[in-house]
Amino acid sequence: MTPVIEVEHLSHSYGKRKIYEDLNFSIAPGKTYALLGKNGVGKTTLIQILMGFLRPISGWCRVLGEDSYNIPPNTRARIGLLFEGHLSYEFMSITQIETFYAPFFPNWNRDLYYHLVDKLRLPHSHLIKNMSCGQRSQVVLGLIMAQQPELLLLDDYSIGLDAGYRRLFLDDMKEYLKDGKRTVFLTSHVIQDMVGFVDEVIFLERGGKLFQTSLQQFEDSFCCYRLKGHYDHNTVQCIEAINPVIKNIEAHADFIDLFSFRSLDTVADALKDIDMSLGNIEKIPMTLEDAFIGYTGRY
Amino acid sequence: MIRSIFFKEFYKIRWFMLMILLVNLAVSIYVMITTRRLFILDHPEIVWYRVLALEQINYDDFKYLPMFTGIIVAVIQYLPEMWQQRLRLSLHLPMSSWKLVFIHVLIGLSAFSLTLLPDAAILTWITGKFFPYQALFTVWMTALPWFMAGGVAYLGCTLVLLEPNLKLKAFNMIILAAATGLYLQPAVPGGYAKIIGFLLLPLILMIFSVLLPAYRFRYRRVG
Numbered sequence: 036m037t038p039v040i041e042v043e044h045l046s047h048s049y050g051k052r053k054i055y056e057d058l059n060f061s062i063a064p065g066k067t068y069a070l071l072g073k074n075g076v077g078k079t080t081l082i083q084i085l086m087g088f089l090r091p092i093s094g095w096c097r098v099l100g101e102d103s104y105n106i107p108p109n110t111r112a113r114i115g116l117l118f119e120g121h122l123s124y125e126f127m128s129i130t131q132i133e134t135f136y137a138p139f140f141p142n143w144n145r146d147l148y149y150h151l152v153d154k155l156r157l158p159h160s161h162l163i164k165n166m167s168c169g170q171r172s173q174v175v176l177g178l179i180m181a182q183q184p185e186l187l188l189l190d191d192y193s194i195g196l197d198a199g200y201r202r203l204f205l206d207d208m209k210e211y212l213k214d215g216k217r218t219v220f221l222t223s224h225v226i227q228d229m230v231g232f233v234d235e236v237i238f239l240e241r242g243g244k245l246f247q248t249s250l251q252q253f254e255d256s257f258c259c260y261r262l263k264g265h266y267d268h269n270t271v272q273c274i275e276a277i278n279p280v281i282k283n284i285e286a287h288a289d290f291i292d293l294f295s296f297r298s299l300d301t302v303a304d305a306l307k308d309i310d311m312s313l314g315n316i317e318k319i320p321m322t323l324e325d326a327f328i329g330y331t332g333r334y
Numbered sequence: 335m336i337r338s339i340f341f342k343e344f345y346k347i348r349w350f351m352l353m354i355l356l357v358n359l360a361v362s363i364y365v366m367i368t369t370r371r372l373f374i375l376d377h378p379e380i381v382w383y384r385v386l387a388l389e390q391i392n393y394d395d396f397k398y399l400p401m402f403t404g405i406i407v408a409v410i411q412y413l414p415e416m417w418q419q420r421l422r423l424s425l426h427l428p429m430s431s432w433k434l435v436f437i438h439v440l441i442g443l444s445a446f447s448l449t450l451l452p453d454a455a456i457l458t459w460i461t462g463k464f465f466p467y468q469a470l471f472t473v474w475m476t477a478l479p480w481f482m483a484g485g486v487a488y489l490g491c492t493l494v495l496l497e498p499n500l501k502l503k504a505f506n507m508i509i510l511a512a513a514t515g516l517y518l519q520p521a522v523p524g525g526y527a528k529i530i531g532f533l534l535l536p537l538i539l540m541i542f543s544v545l546l547p548a549y550r551f552r553y554r555r556v557g
Contacts, residue, residue: 083554088422090553104553112428122420126346138338139427 037100039064039186039218040085045094046243047080054080055243058094064185067212067219069229069250072239073331078222079119081239082190085220086116099186112140115184119191121175125164129174132163133181142183151177151207169200176204180211189221193228201225205232226324238330250323257282257326259319260293260302273309280305283332292319294329335429336437342424343411343441350410354403354449362456365393369460386469389523393457396477400450400484401514407446408491411438416495425552435548439492439541446488450481475524482533483517489540490514497547498554506547513540 040062047054054077062068072078083089084096087103096103101110124132129152137143152159155170163171172192179187193201205228212219223229229236229250236253238246271286274293280302283294295302299318306316321329369392372381384390415421424438425431454477461473490510497503513536517526526533 086422086426088425088552088554108428108430111426114426116422116426118422120418122418122423124342124346124420124423126414127342131341131345135338135342138335139429 036063038062038097039099040220041095041097042081043095045081045084045091045096047077047084047089047091053242055239058243058245060237060245060247062218062220064218065215066234067232068221068235068237069233070220070222070237070239071226071229071327071331073241076239076241077243078239079190082188082222086188086190087111112182113185115179115182115187117175117179117187117189117192120194121168121172121192123163123171123175123178125171126162128160128162129157130159132174132178136178136182140182144181144183148177148181151180154203168195169197169203172196172200172204176207180207185217187217187219187221189219189223191222191224193223193225201228208232226327227322230323240331254323254326256296257321257330258295258297258299259321259325259329260295260299260316261319262291262293262316263289265289266291274306276309283329285329285333292329294326335427339424339434339437340441343438343445346414347407347410347445351407351445351449354406355452358399358403358449359452361395361399362452365395366456366460368392368395369464373464382465385465386472391476391523393460393473393477396453396457397480397518399453400481401487401518403449404446404484404487404489405491407442407449408488408495411442411445412492412495419551421496421551431548431552432545435545436541439489439544442488442492443485443541446484450484453477454481471527472524475527475530476521478530479517479526479533482537483514485537486510486517486540487514489537489544492544493540493547496544496551498551502547502550 038061042058042060045058046056058081070078070081080089084091085098085103087098087106090104098106099110099113101107106114124135127135133145133148137145152174155166155173157166157170163174166174172195192204196204208219209232211217221233233250236248236250240246265288266286271284271291274281274284274291280297281293281295285292285294293302293316297305299316303316372392385392412421415424424434427434457473457477458470461470465473487510490506490513493506494503494510497506516536517533
């Protein structure tokens with residue numbers, strides 16, 4: 036199966052500041068992928084490169100088989116873009132913006148657009164600039180869906196949306212994607228939204244370190260183990276040395292949380308190997324957001 | 335698809351264009367009134383002598399109007415596109431980027447030209463009404479470089495607004511000032527007549543030059 040997105044040996048920097056070097060991953064068709072990472076690791080840079088608005092320093096980035104910075108018009112018709120902030124031409128009304136986009140896309144589904152925007156219960160002459168963030172997001176989503184793209188690139192779809200509009204956005208997206216014919220590649224800072232929506236997660240860390248796995252696999256295998264008690268800085272440093280068994284450590288006043296893909300026994304054995312006489316270690320349940328913070332760190 | 339882009343630009347700039355048109359119309363009417371006033375306050379042969387022999391210009395209020403009109407048209411057309419880089423919305427459309435940029439420029443130049451129509455029409459009418467027909471050629475050879483300055487100002491301002499790099503943006507401002515200044519040098523009425531054809535060249539070259547900042551806006555890196 037030909038990947039929808041292929042990234043090979045991708046490197047990019049802004050002046051002397053290296054964002055990533057030798058980044059490699061691919062996206063299979065028919066699934067929903069989330070690119071997750073802390074602020075400043077290069078998620079938006081990668082999305083800009085995929086969208087074709089930034090040419091990388093070196094490496095290859097192919098979208099639907101074409102170089103991302105040289106996608107021909109007929110391939111661009113198969114890609115739906117959501118720009119951060121739900122960017123749109125705000126001087127137009129609900130009707131005008133649909134009339135503007137429709138002639139460009141041969142598979143344009145006008146009914147689907149109005150099915151979504153009519154949920155807002157606004158007159159079709161309502162200008163987009165007079166809408167709230169959430170209302171605007173619904174219009175932009177309607178435009179993307181009406182286009183009937185094979186690939187949807189959503190850059191931080193959740194920004195500015197309250198819980199209600201985020202839920203509406205996700206519900207409409209899930210309904211739209213249920214035939215399994217479309218691929219989604221998104222970024223978001225609302226980690227909990229990924230549950231029940233996303234198939235695969237790609238963690239991007241500073242410097243370009245990348246980890247790709249299914250969301251289910253990540254949730255099942257990434258664990259938090261808590262050591263109760265007060266531990267000094269030297270102890271924490273000793274524990275950090277047993278990488279890669281421990282992915283991350285969070286030291287608190289009365290306990291330390293150890294995050295790992297290994298089992299409790301393996302972690303306990305690793306601690307014994309460094310002669311750590313530590314208190315009881317127990318596995319702590321985590322939400323996906325806890326796991327994300329555990330994986331990437333708080334700062 | 336071209337029709338869609340036309341309507342998009344129309345919805346974006348229509349009210350501003352109406353205001354610009356009204357301002358141009360107001361200046362044209364002012365020139366008409368001041369020209370008529372010349373003939374009220376003095377004998378016609380004295381006015382003719384001053385204008386045709388002494389080369390005084392009764393319509394110099396028009397001189398910088400096309401330049402300011404061109405700059406304002408470019409600003410109202412491209413500033414909304416540069417706000418949060420909204421031009422990306424159009425650049426992603428399934429249409430070649432150079433074609434898209436040229437259509438935008440063509441629409442802008444057409445809108446600019448439309449606002450100058452009252453200026454051109456009223457200038458022609460008052461010259462024909464108050465002066466001999468031979469004066470029409472001189473008036474047109476005097477005013478045409480000013481109108482071209484407006485076109486160059488529009489294209490130069492477009493170069494400035496589309497350019498994402500600040501240093502190159504500043505450089506493009508110098509190009510805007512220099513290119514526009516070429517058409518607005520002090521000259522006797524009709525002084526540009528012999529080189530009017532050559533003055534088309536910078537105007538045409540600047541239409542194509544807009545592609546480079548648009549390309550840099552698209553990819554953020556050339557080469």
